[in-house]
Amino acid sequence: MVNDKKPVRVWCDGCYDIMHFGHANQLRQAKAFGDYLIVGVHTDEEVCRNKGPPVLTEQERYKMVRSVKWVDEVVEGAPYVTDLETLEKYDAEFCVHGDDITLDADGNDTYHLVKSAGKYKECKRTQGVSTTDLVGRMLLMTRANSLSQSSDCSLPSQDEFVSPYTKACNLLQTNNKITQFSSIREPKPGDKIVYTAGAFDMLHPGLVDFLEAAKKEGSYLIVGLYEDSIVNQYKGSSYPIQILQERVLSVLANRHVNEVVIGAPYPLTTELLDQFNVDVVVRGRVHEGDHDQDPSLLPGNGTSSRK
Numbered sequence: 001m002v003n004d005k006k007p008v009r010v011w012c013d014g015c016y017d018i019m020h021f022g023h024a025n026q027l028r029q030a031k032a033f034g035d036y037l038i039v040g041v042h043t044d045e046e047v048c049r050n051k052g053p054p055v056l057t058e059q060e061r062y063k064m065v066r067s068v069k070w071v072d073e074v075v076e077g078a079p080y081v082t083d084l085e086t087l088e089k090y091d092a093e094f095c096v097h098g099d100d101i102t103l104d105a106d107g108n109d110t111y112h113l114v115k116s117a118g119k120y121k122e123c124k125r126t127q128g129v130s131t132t133d134l135v136g137r138m139l140l141m142t143r144a145n146s147l148s149q150s151s152d153c154s155l156p157s158q159d160e161f162v163s164p165y166t167k168a169c170n171l172l173q174t175n176n177k178i179t180q181f182s183s184i185r186e187p188k189p190g191d192k193i194v195y196t197a198g199a200f201d202m203l204h205p206g207l208v209d210f211l212e213a214a215k216k217e218g219s220y221l222i223v224g225l226y227e228d229s230i231v232n233q234y235k236g237s238s239y240p241i242q243i244l245q246e247r248v249l250s251v252l253a254n255r256h257v258n259e260v261v262i263g264a265p266y267p268l269t270t271e272l273l274d275q276f277n278v279d280v281v282v283r284g285r286v287h288e289g290d291h292d293q294d295p296s297l298l299p300g301n302g303t304s305s306r307k
Helices: 021-032 042-049 060-068 084-089 112-116 133-149 173-181 207-214 228-235 243-253 270-275
Strands: 010-016 036-041 075-077 092-099 120-123 193-198 220-225 259-262
Touching: 010 021, 021 036, 021 092, 021 120, 021 173, 021 243, 036 060, 060 075, 060 207, 084 112, 173 243, 193 207, 207 220, 220 243, 243 259
Parallel strands: 010 036, 010 092, 036 075, 092 120, 193 220, 220 259
Antiparallel strands: none
16 A cells, blocks of 8 residues: 655754754754654854854854754755745745744744744753853863963862863753664674774764764764763863763764764773674874874774774
8 A cells, every 4th residue: 555645844943053962852853743854054144143153154054964863954044033935945844943932133033923823843942951051161161271371370170160071061861862862773784884982072063074984984883982081081171071971962863873882992992893793993083192092993903994
């Protein structure tokens, strides 16, 4: 029997600046309302006019949204105030947004037109994370670094700069949230399994490009994420900006990633390669001073397939 049911097309839009797992969770919930998710992303000009200058450029924000696995299509330069003409143009049945209020430069609800027409649905905002929160964490790091380099003042104690991986995050992780973000696909016979590892702190366009390139080395990509204490050890006292639980969700939301190892061994071990039947180990550029040794190499003799 042929299924003639028309796929439900869903519209979302936003700035999506400093893309984080809260954005990804909103897109995941929006996709669950239908079958095909279209995401409109505002231009830098529109964001500046209505909200203030974004941290990432529009091209960077387009790339970040495209990297989310629940997104089927990205519309560049979407209007800041969502109108019925936009929904009609992309054949979307309704618009989905979080349960927070978004206003334009004149103080009007940016979704008032679709709400009045009954073309609006709401999903739950993700607690414990926001772009403002992440910018605040980065500013704390900047202040700490500035004071540490100044000869005119002494550096306050560690506790005066909220340690991002112990105190600054309000996320309460649950196994249900990890399940919602996880892929259901297991490796199949014949899959070429690729492994890479790192902090993947504050996922950005460069890291998205790296994950895409790593996936091309095989057909099933496993990403190892280091414990906060390990990242702190090799990057410095202000790192990581995001705790492990946040980084797990951000990486799981990437369309190129099939599996995540939470608290991956540092450095790489033979046991991990054997357990996951890894065919290829991929690494990015190892910056001088970041590590005492290349963590992607097995102690003594290991090699990686790509630099």
